[in-house]
Amino acid sequence: MIYNRAMAYTSLYRRYRPDTFRDVIGQDHVVRTLVNQIKSGNIGHAYLFTGTRGTGKTSVAKIFSRAVNCLSPEDGSPCGKCEVCRALAEPSNFDILEIDAASNNSVDQIRELTDKINFPPTTGRFKVYIVDEVHMLSKSAHNALLKTLEEPPEHAIFILATTEVHAIPATILSRCMRFDFRLVPLKKIEERLRFIFDDNGVKCTDQALRMIASAGQGSVRDALSVADMCVSYCMGDITYEGVLEVLGTSDPVRLTALADDILAGNVDGALTKIAEMSDLGKSMSVLAGDLASLFRNALYVKNCGNAAELLALPAELFAALKEIAGRYDTRRLLAALRKMTETEGEFRYSTQHRILLEAAVIAAATEPRAAETGGAGIKELEQRVAALAKRVGALPKQGFEPAPAKKDAGQVWRRVASELTRMGRRMLGIALAECRAEEKEENFTVRVFSESAMQMLGEPGARAAVEEALKASGCTKPLVIEEERKLDEKDVVPFLTDLFGKSLDIK
Ligand SMILES: Nc1ncnc2c1ncn2[C@@H]1O[C@H](COP(=O)(O)OP(=O)(O)O)[C@@H](O)[C@H]1O
Ligand SMILES: [Mg+2]
Ligand SMILES: [Zn+2]
Incomplete structure (x- = not known):
């Protein structure tokens, strides 16, 4: 178990580069x-x-x-x-x-x-x-x-x-x-992951495996990077919950319930769920993205015969989507999707992410009714929204307020991660999420201790993207990236003897 943890420091995608055509999948x-x-x-x-x-x-x-x-x-x-x-x-x-x-x-x-x-x-x-x-x-x-x-x-x-x-x-x-070169089908990535996990004696549930494979979105390398992070995060056996945490994905059960509230026009329920998720430290911009993909996926399920194949989602997520798709019509789903994607774009210009998301959710939840009732309805709607906003203590009366003065570095860094997701650099965001951040007098220092994260940072444009994301997250200090000492396979024994003393018997 501990051995696996240390092994994870040599990235899987480099150790498992195919040597023959037989090993190339998809x-x-x-x-x-x-x-x-x-x-x-x-x-x-x-x-x-x-x-x-x-x-x-x-x-x-x-x-x-x-x-x-x-x-x-x-x-x-x-x-x-x-x-x-x-x-x-x-x-x-x-x-x-x-x-x-x-x-x-x-x-x-x-x-x-x-x-x-x-x-x-x-x-x-x-x-x-x-x-x-x-x-x-x-x-x-x-x-x-x-x-x-x-x-x-x-x-x-x-x-x-x-x-x-x-x-x-x-x-x-x-x-x-x-x-x-085509995107590699989910099934093939799953098989490859299973082979690699078995080869390393890592246990992983089918559900977790499927989630890791689908996070790669057709890229074997991305799936292997996620696998790497899961191995080090879970320190041994990989669980579904562990994978969700690594991916920073919303708990699908909560997310589906929230989407259901929005579509049903239950503003009250939706705001309560957002508050709960916010309290759990969930990034609001990531949540907006998760909601958008849920609505999009539901539209697929509703309108495409081969949605299951296209989406390649774990079975229980697919079942939940199917239920949602069955309950609401295409117009309703489309309106909710539009609202969410619109809002995703606005996150970059605002630091009040929760307010932004709440406003979007209220709008999405009440949209068709506003249209049905015309002018008079809108007035009523505004009053309703204002009353609700007051109750949750979230919406300011006029416009959005500037960023709060004091933020802790961890918070800023989490925002950077979701900002990167928004910029289309999801893998980088995920990889960097586990780094330690510290806001110093003269700079913003980030300590990176996984090799795959370091590697991703070395890719063209990656550093510039992180710098941009940091700025967009409200920090104007220069970015300093420090690499923590890597743990290699050959370091494993000294590492363990360090930890447990010489008596340890390692095969
Ligand atoms: N088709 C594939 N079959 C097996 N492994 C793959 C495949 N594509 C990528 N990988 C894994 O991802 C890593 C990076 O792949 P690489 O060939 O560098 O991708 P690309 O050049 O298309 O970005 C490889 O070392 C291997 O572990
Ligand atoms: Mg390449
Ligand atoms: Zn030869």
């Missing part, structure tokens, strides 16, 4: 074509891999670049045993070059690379260049790359990978064989 269409090329020896000079992050682009590029060189590929995959495979497994080899265009995007760096391309490979048949995030190259760097793509030497293969295919110039697109 990309059968890509794998089949590449394997056939290896088998027939009919290999191209330029490939473009596109698709959402964490769906296997880099992994497949690495496998392919070893497979084209392997002396005796096994079913199209690198054997891992021959001298070439062994040489190419060394990160210092000269034949497989990985370039991250996000950090090496200048024309000089591309020139340097393309200058060297004329030298033949040192170990295998091919020199393979993997250019990750190729859309980040500057215009002149693109042109330099294009020149090489036009007339590559026989021994060169380019694999370009990108999440933003629309940002790739047509001149480059037209020279590449293109492979679109």
